[in-house]
Amino acid sequence: MGSRWTKEQDATLAEMWAKNFTDDEIEAAIGKPPTTFKPRAADLRLGRRYRPEGKPTADGRTYWTSDDDALLDQLRRRHMTLRDIAEALGRTKAAVESRLRKPGLQKPKSTSVQVRKLRECMRCKTVIMSDGYGHRLCNPCKVYAAYACGQYD
Numbered sequence: 001m002g003s004r005w006t007k008e009q010d011a012t013l014a015e016m017w018a019k020n021f022t023d024d025e026i027e028a029a030i031g032k033p034p035t036t037f038k039p040r041a042a043d044l045r046l047g048r049r050y051r052p053e054g055k056p057t058a059d060g061r062t063y064w065t066s067d068d069d070a071l072l073d074q075l076r077r078r079h080m081t082l083r084d085i086a087e088a089l090g091r092t093k094a095a096v097e098s099r100l101r102k103p104g105l106q107k108p109k110s111t112s113v114q115v116r117k118l119r120e121c122m123r124c125k126t127v128i129m130s131d132g133y134g135h136r137l138c139n140p141c142k143v144y145a146a147y148a149c150g151q152y153d
């Protein structure tokens with residue numbers, strides 16, 4: 001992932017990881033953000049930290065904290081691949097995939113009122129029955145847009 005790690009930083013990360021320090025504490029100690037040290041922890045095969053909050057996922061083995069969800073959402077918006085997201089979170093692709101299917105993580109939250117009415121497709125100007133302000137593409141254009149973004153291979 002580009003940034004360099006000294007032996008001391010690796011050792012500090014491994015020790016704090018094992019002792020279940022928080023992300024903030026680890027960040028303060030090694031001067032790298034969670035988005036950097038989590039993949040590093042995965043590389044070093046440090047295993048998973050104890051997770052006091054969150055609910056078991058479908059596979060019942062791992063827990064998702066609100067921090068994990070926030071990080072997942074952040075990585076997803078950068079259009080990272082599932083594989084890279086899974087690596088960054090120290091989870092399997094399947095676990096990330098099932099988490100992404102959780103309602104509420106599917107799309108960015110929208111506070112706009114959902115009004116069903118006729119609107120023009122933003123791309124081809126076809127008039128469509130739109131389910132709300134966020135629904136501004138006709139179906140063919142939606143498929144095209146998803147493909148163009150290259151989301152989730």
Ligand SMILES: [Zn+2]
Binds near residue numbers: 124
């Ligand atoms: Zn269209």
